[in-house]
Amino acid sequence: MLIVMASDAGPDDVRRVCDAVRELGYEAHPIPGRTRVAIGITGNQGPIDPASVAALPGVIELIPVTRPYKLTSREMQPEDTLVRVGQLEIGGPQLAVIAGPCSVETLGQTLETARAVAAAGAGILRGGAFKPRTSPYTFQGLGAEGLEILRRARELTGLPVVTEAVDGESFDLVERAADVIQIGARNMQNYSLLRRAGRASKPILLKRSVSGTLLELLMAAEYILAAGNRDVILCERGIRAFSDYSRYTLDLSIVPELKRITHLPVLVDPSHAAGRRELVAPLARAAVAAGADGIMVEVHPTPRAALSDAAQSLDLPAFAALMDELRAIAPAVRRVIEVRA
Ligand code: PEP
Ligand code: MN
16 A cells, blocks of 8 residues: 655654554555655555545545555656665666676785776676675685775775675675675575665665566565665576576566566676676677666676686676777667766
């Protein structure tokens, strides 16, 4: 259920309605809009008796929300969510370009990459410190030391950083160091981690799992919003299909469909979908053309020597060349790429 407040309703009116909803045993989520506040109600098993809130001052309309996902739906919030990260407003006309190594390996490698991707026009640095690896025998990330390197890279380049939290144990550390906290594909349905992300003070980049349906992705995001964090960015990164020439299959059709039914920003990670560097730039170009709010690309100064995801990492000149191409595509879909000085 969505309660629409009059445009001249004040904070006291909103508070009174929220209190009345909570007294009924439900959760109230005020959603500020451009012209008026709406209040989402969750936690009800069936329809709510409207009489108790309909008569309160400032209430103009009660709208039933028919979808299983509530706070993430455009029914609840027709306006796009804009997630502020440094100079960027993700979800608006500015295209968010996140680039950097799969794993933070050394300060030198991270800084060299950060400086090059910033010069090419990226707005956010990525780099894993805690890595979810398929094999327990491969590089697992530098952990806390990696976060320290990211902190230093941010200080020296001014780029905000996104890095992954793989479990509740390391979440606090990651939350302190990151500007955006990534929940990886393997954890999309780790509900205790999603609840923790909902209590985080930083935006969350939520990646679709390799077998996650659109509904499951939105229900995962719903966990985060329901726990109080409205700054969620969705990310398509390829799903498991029968392709035997790419690592996963990039499901680009989910981009316009998500943009239609949710107000949350939608990014695309062509690197993990492709698994091969030759495919990364074409998929990145297609993602921007399909209406993604941004892309996340793995970049390494010497890809062949990368400690993880070497085969899909772009070198620095290849990333700069991709940015030139995106600068040509962006205006056709009414997007801008901020070029940093
Ligand atoms: C990553 O971004 O490095 C990563 C591990 O991604 P995913 O969770 O999509 O596999
Ligand atoms: Mn990776």
